[in-house]
Amino acid sequence: xxxxxxxxxxxxxxxxxxxxxxxxxxxxxxxxxxxxxxxxxxxxxxxxxxxxxxxxxxxxxxxxxxxxxxxxxxxxxxxxxxxxxxxxxxxxxxxxxxxxxxxxxxxxxxxxxxxxxxxxxxxxxxxxxxxxxxxxxxxxxxxxxxxxxxxxxxxxxxxxxxxxxxxxxxxxxxxxxxxxxxxxxxxxxxxxxxxxxxxxxxxxxxxxxxxxxxxxxxxxxxxxxxxxxxxxxxxxxxxxxxxxxxxxxxxxxxxx
Amino acid sequence: xxxxxxxxxxxxxxxxxxxxxxxxxxxxxxxxxxxxxxxxxxxxxxxxxxxxxxxxxxxxxxxxxxxxxxxxxxxxxxxxxxxxxxxxxxxxxxxxxxxxxxxxxxxxxxxxxxxxxxxxxxxxxxxxxxxxxxxxxxxxxxxxxxxxxxxxxxxxxxxxxxxxxxxxxxxxxxxxxxxxxxxxxxxxxxxxxxxxxxxxxxxxxxxxxxxxxxxxxxxxxxxxxxxxxxxxxxxxxxxxxxxxxxxxxxxxxxxxxxxxxxxxxxxxxxxxxxxxxxxxxxxxxxxxxxxxxxxxxxxxxxxxxxxxxxxxxxxxxxxxxxxxxxxxxxxxxxxxxxxxxxxxxxxxxxxxxxxxxxxxxxxxxxxxxxxx
Numbered sequence: 001x002x003x004x005x006x007x008x009x010x011x012x013x014x015x016x017x018x019x020x021x022x023x024x025x026x027x028x029x030x031x032x033x034x035x036x037x038x039x040x041x042x043x044x045x046x047x048x049x050x051x052x053x054x055x056x057x058x059x060x061x062x063x064x065x066x067x068x069x070x071x072x073x074x075x076x077x078x079x080x081x082x083x084x085x086x087x088x089x090x091x092x093x094x095x096x097x098x099x100x101x102x103x104x105x106x107x108x109x110x111x112x113x114x115x116x117x118x119x120x121x122x123x124x125x126x127x128x129x130x131x132x133x134x135x136x137x138x139x140x141x142x143x144x145x146x147x148x149x150x151x152x153x154x155x156x157x158x159x160x161x162x163x164x165x166x167x168x169x170x171x172x173x174x175x176x177x178x179x180x181x182x183x184x185x186x187x188x189x190x191x192x193x194x195x196x197x198x199x200x201x202x203x204x205x206x207x208x209x210x211x212x213x214x215x216x217x218x219x220x221x222x223x224x225x226x227x228x229x230x231x232x233x234x235x236x237x238x239x240x241x242x243x244x245x246x247x248x249x250x251x252x253x254x255x256x
Numbered sequence: 257x258x259x260x261x262x263x264x265x266x267x268x269x270x271x272x273x274x275x276x277x278x279x280x281x282x283x284x285x286x287x288x289x290x291x292x293x294x295x296x297x298x299x300x301x302x303x304x305x306x307x308x309x310x311x312x313x314x315x316x317x318x319x320x321x322x323x324x325x326x327x328x329x330x331x332x333x334x335x336x337x338x339x340x341x342x343x344x345x346x347x348x349x350x351x352x353x354x355x356x357x358x359x360x361x362x363x364x365x366x367x368x369x370x371x372x373x374x375x376x377x378x379x380x381x382x383x384x385x386x387x388x389x390x391x392x393x394x395x396x397x398x399x400x401x402x403x404x405x406x407x408x409x410x411x412x413x414x415x416x417x418x419x420x421x422x423x424x425x426x427x428x429x430x431x432x433x434x435x436x437x438x439x440x441x442x443x444x445x446x447x448x449x450x451x452x453x454x455x456x457x458x459x460x461x462x463x464x465x466x467x468x469x470x471x472x473x474x475x476x477x478x479x480x481x482x483x484x485x486x487x488x489x490x491x492x493x494x495x496x497x498x499x500x501x502x503x504x505x506x507x508x509x510x511x512x513x514x515x516x517x518x519x520x521x522x523x524x525x526x527x528x529x530x531x532x533x534x535x536x537x538x539x540x541x542x543x544x545x546x547x548x549x550x551x552x553x554x555x556x557x558x559x560x561x562x563x564x565x566x567x568x569x570x571x572x573x574x575x576x577x578x579x580x581x582x583x584x585x586x587x588x589x590x591x592x593x594x595x596x597x598x599x600x601x602x603x604x605x606x607x608x609x610x611x612x613x614x615x616x617x618x619x620x621x622x623x624x625x626x627x628x
Contacts, residue, residue: 154341157343164356164408
């Protein structure tokens with residue numbers, strides 16, 4: 001039995017996964033400008049990143065957009081999931097199926113059709129068009145996350161609440177929503193992440209009035225890799241790791 | 257005098273094309289412990305859900321203390337439910353679970369705290385108020401569910417197979433506990449179960465249900481000793497059914513031919529004619545197993561013996577193949593009391609302990625059935 005073989009295999013896989021990220025983080029602190037030569041520790045690229053007004057603006061724009069898109073799609077998605085779970089109605093299967101269509105269809109198709117729609121109704125491309133587009137592709141993920149939680153939901157809980165004197169509304173507020181809260185948070189975080197790093201749909205439906213971060217980065221690297229991008233990448237990495245840890249913490253704490 | 261608390265008048269319920277309850281009438285007395293007993297699918301849970309308001313009846317009326325509550329939503333009915341799987345709110349502590357109903361009534365904080373503590377003390381969970389439901393055992397969760405339901409001091413408590421998820425020993429303890437609670441609180445209990453032993457040991461009255469129709473309503477003793485029909489006889493307890501034919505009918509007695517043995521018995525309540533087929537119903541404990549050379553009884557041989565501690569249960573095959581269950585108490589004066597398998601015996605019963613039922617169409621009377 002060769003013990004080193006699985007070990008070497010795993011090391012290679014993980015190296016391929018994480019080495020590029022590690023390189024990015026290390027070079028974000030590199031003072032040398034040209035190429036990938038180590039020129040000593042420095043925070044100058046972070047400085048130049050934050051002194052770049054357009055870059056900071058794009059960062060805020062992206063954050064606001066992600067917040068809005070995640071929140072709107074969580075509200076609509078949770079209500080959709082509840083309706084699909086609780087009621088029987090005509091076209092229920094079609095409605096559920098259509099959610100998967102949105103999720104499975106190539107992003108480029110969604111992007112083109114949304115652009116065509118916005119042009120058709122004469123919507124100015126900018127924040128509103130971006131928000132509508134992002135809510136559209138976040139929605140199925142939220143619905144599916146919440147529905148998964150609801151399928152394991154004890155149907156006698158709402159009945160117990162009603163039995164103890166709660167109206168339908170009070171029951172929803174005090175029992176239903178708290179119980180599905182982890183799924184709502186998970187759905188929200190999923191939407192937030194999806195919105196934050198979307199390029200394809202955003203390329204089509206954004207306008208000059210509202211520039212967002214992924215598009216900004218994309219246009220930056222097209223004319224050569226600047227060291228500021230390394231710094232930005234590191235910041236995004238730290239941000240998403242924080243979000244991930246936070247969501248895991250919330251989920252384990254609220255488990256059962 | 258007994259007062260009627262809850263009245264069901266011609267209540268019907270249909271799910272799709274299946275009639276679950278068909279024009280059912282039932283009066284529940286104030287303060288009684290009444291059990292709805294039947295196999296799964298007999299409509300007992302539906303009946304409970306109609307009382308609670310989780311389902312709406314398709315016909316008929318439900319009256320609580322004379323007031324029509326047929327269309328009232330569950331939150332407006334002064335009765336509470338203990339659910340089969342407890343249905344405790346997982347995100348709340350034990351205290352908040354029990355306090356939920358009182359908060360809905362907008363009671364003052366002080367009163368809520370006192371009443372919740374009192375309810376928890378009553379189910380011996382005073383020290384568990386700060387725990388979450390998942391930190392409790394099944395039996396403890398069950399107690400919380402009961403405390404949560406009775407803290408509102410309902411007129412009527414509905415219990416939907418509340419003990420079915422507990423193990424045997426805990427179930428026994430909870431049965432005793434529930435009886436004690438019912439006595440102390442003076443609340444009317446409507447208890448749903450498919451366990452006939454549970455029904456007999458706990459109830460003041462038992463409602464035997466089959467396919468949405470009440471088969472019999474009576475005290476546990478009436479149900480067990482004087483079943484109204486073959487279904488009740490077979491569902492409640494173990495039963496030997498012997499086919500018999502009436503040979504002679506007088507004003508007070510009848511003579512029945514059971515497997516060629518002629519017995520003169522008390523005349524039953526239902527109308528009888530000579531030559532009519534009847535069922536002679538005998539519980540295992542009514543059976544007497546005699547020596548093979550006894551001068552009466554049906555000959556057979558022992559095919560199974562089960563030592564049960566206080567009783568010796570045996571299965572005897574009569575010569576024609578009919579199976580007979582016998583359950584005999586140990587005789588302290590006879591230390592050799594036991595059977596060998598294959599031992600020939602005679603089977604008889606104590607006069608007057610039999611119960612007669614008219615034979616029912618499409619029913620093979622000699623068939624031995626064990627409760628579901």
